[in-house]
Amino acid sequence: MKMKVKDQITAVVVFILGTTGYFSTGSIPAESAVFPKAIFIFTIILAVLLFVSTFFGFSLQENKEEKPNYKRVALLLISSVIYYLLINPLGYLIATPIFLVVVSYLLELRKVKTLILYPIGFSIFLYICFVVLLRVPLPMGILE
Numbered sequence: 001m002k003m004k005v006k007d008q009i010t011a012v013v014v015f016i017l018g019t020t021g022y023f024s025t026g027s028i029p030a031e032s033a034v035f036p037k038a039i040f041i042f043t044i045i046l047a048v049l050l051f052v053s054t055f056f057g058f059s060l061q062e063n064k065e066e067k068p069n070y071k072r073v074a075l076l077l078i079s080s081v082i083y084y085l086l087i088n089p090l091g092y093l094i095a096t097p098i099f100l101v102v103v104s105y106l107l108e109l110r111k112v113k114t115l116i117l118y119p120i121g122f123s124i125f126l127y128i129c130f131v132v133l134l135r136v137p138l139p140m141g142i143l144e
Helices: 003-027 032-053 071-092 090-104 112-133
Strands: none
Touching: 003 032, 071 090, 090 112
């Protein structure tokens, strides 16, 4: 499938999800719905821009046929299921960096420094966002 067609399909799917998400915020109190509505509007705008850009040849990749890598997709899916199963027993701070290393490697990131720093930094960043700022508990697993 050509990149142009993939971008068009992606744009339509993201537009539908953004629109559905926007209208689903109607059941949320008005004060709480401001941020989600803004995110969904931004998503819808980006989907429209992506769709329109396919007609003007704005693409970061060449418009060539790509052979799907089913093995990689399967491994990513299996990794996600394993992460889902291990996040509660191991805890967020252990399971998430391991998961991010595996996924990064599967997505052909090979720099050792990045494979170590990205998962640890991103996990700590999300921990601070959720636990410290938003006061949302994350599974601690064996660290409790």
